[in-house]
Amino acid sequence: MKFKMQDKQNQLIERISDKHLVVGVDIAQQVHVARAVNYRGIVVGDPLSFENTEEGFARLLEWINRLKASTFDTAIVGMEPTGHYWTNLSTCLSEQNIDVVTVNPHLVKKNKENRDNTQSKSDKKDALVIADMVKNGYYSFIRPTSEAFEKLRVLMSNRDVIVKRLVSSINQINRWVDIVFPELRQVFKDVKGKGAIATLRLFPTPIELRSMEAQDIVKGWKTKMKRHAGLKKAQSLIELAKHSIGNHQAHDAYKLHLEQLLEEFDLATAQLERVEQEVTDVLKQTSFADKLLAIKGISEITLAGILGEAGDLSGFAHGNSLLRHGGLHLAEASSGKWKGQIVISKRGRSRLRRFMYLAAMSLIMNNPEFKELHTHNVQVKKMKKMKSVMKLIGKLARMLVAMARRNETYCPEKIQPLTSIAA
Template sequence: MSKFSTNQTKKQDGTGTLHIGIDLALEKNVCVITKENGEKIDYFSFPQDRGGYDYFLKRVKMISQKQVESRLIVAMEPSNYFWKLMARELEENGITYHLVNAYTVKKHREGNQLDRSKDDRRDAVQIAELSRNGHYTETKLQKGIYEEIKQYAVAYHQLSRSIRREQHILWGLVGQVFPEYFQIFKNLNGETSRAILISNACAAEIRKMKEDDFLAEVKAAYLGKRQSVTKVQQVYQLAATSIGILEGLQAVQLSIQIRLSNIQRFQMQLNQVTDAMTNCLASLPEAEYLLSVKSLGEVSIALFLAEIGDPKRYKCASQWVKLAGIQPTPNSSGKKQHGRTPISRQGRPHLRTMLYFSCLRMIQYDSHFALLYSKLQRRSKNPLTKMQALGVLMNKLLHILWALIHQQTMYNPAFAQSM
């Protein structure tokens, strides 16, 4: 956080404030209360349940009444789901709360504790100090339909990650027993490929069979409409000279069948989540304006709104740029310039990924974006690399989406060119 923004946040907090640092955990939370001048006036712990929360609220309010300071600010790390439970409780009781970066807490603690001592109380002290000095992030829990679409997006990313993990494992298993298989099938999840892998994926077993028997076995396992017999025959021919392993084949074959079943199951669940998420998108007031950008699909728009939440919480599009972590960040020391100015990459990675792939589609199908992408790379003064030009387009796309929402207008290339 810059010096200016730190001073601004400290000014907002004002004097007469008690800063409460909480180190959240599964069973027990540790709390330290400090004055504005840094004096520590209380330390206690409370369990992660209804009774513990009631005790916490009662104690901090009692301390506040005894002190001159009348305002309470609670600071905590965004640890797992614990911070959401505490945040909901604080919002219901009208208490301000801040989030502090866990990495910042770690580095500040190591700087203050030269012996690298660590315990929950020290962490709580560091959290309170960071809040007192203005090194924090202000946030609010999402409400209503925005929280709903956020949870759908979380499930979407988890299932997508599970599918990629299973595909990676499947790729390694097939590579052991039939490394030449990839010459025929680039996608192992196609219907013909699935039928071969489910029936018999091991080259050493395939070459023991007659070709007609192998073709019949694959046909029996095939569930699609039109099987590629030519590719099945090519697989049989490659199996004759394969260098695949010869031992443990039954175990590998079973593992392949399990991975294929997992991928199919996860894909079905992903389709269900996607349908629910896009239905949820339709009920958001911003949807019709954002969907007017034809290069962006329903899934991309849904994931975008899931990351930013209610657009009314933000004051300008630059806040979205920082949230995505695509703002240029200097990287120099003295006379040394460590490469060209990179983007920060300190924001939300899912939002950044969505913007990246969206801009790739915009370059293909939107004339204004395609022309700007080309100009940025070919200009005579300070021409940009491909990735740098994409970074500029990602920034521009966020400003366009901001304008569409706040001006309540539909998109067209002329509108983008005017910005």
């Protein structure tokens, strides 16, 4: 059966009945604001400001129960997923068996003039706009995740921070080499390679190398590496140091700077290895990860990134739902005779988009079936390469969700284009 987004939208609207108290909460770091409406959008009760504490949450629950006592049987609470400030409130309400949903912050900004036809903005107005959006069906239910998927989300988020620090330290080491000893690259092409890093640790500046013998340099390399360069490279390094154009001033300051950069590089490298080992261990705890990893071209880190952001893939009704979750669904702007360009919406999780793209590119390079599909799209259907990649991302999303829901193994015959099957 073909998946239709309109069916889901209708279901979201139908869930809000005349017995629902619809609450909108404007999230902040310390003080939240709540407003309530009925299913027609009529304001119920007065606004409530409450702190991001246990006492504040108790005041909110008391306020909701007091408003429900009149004509409502149940309550639904909507909020913006603002940073990390909303998670504690969401957990507290869920433990009280209150439905908690989220609304898109971009849509809140777009809908702020619906109430009073003005561009004014305040916490109380934002809370009312959020409540209106919920009663109109513009909301998403929070997807509950198990312990393993929550671990993957935290670990992959942590990994992103570590990778940024590692890349930053490598860039700064490259800058240091450009200033102090640019000729080092004539001996070691990769500054972050073992040989270059060992040289920077032992004798980083040309001034030190000029007074050394080739044998002494090789002995130093032996203390840092099992496999190292020989006397020829050591002699070449000395000759280059004698004619270096690098900066000769502030020698001690540059050495201290490099020492700290190498410490940051070592720390980030060790932390990255530890996090990736943790990710590998957690993946073994998920039921269908081994089947997805059996697909040639899907790596552990890429799969962990997808599962960390999407959660349990078997909870998605269709692959298109996964695409919408990551903002990979198509958006069109057309009016009358004018036809706008069709683009991806990018209204979703950016990290999920990144890992889906990386997974598709890896499959195109390493997986025979996806490589054949990409070639068929480009050469036979005359698609642009990027359009073909985006189409294959959609196919990958549907394949991952289907395998997770049915607990199936990868079947190459289902991926091949129709022409090759017929042949």
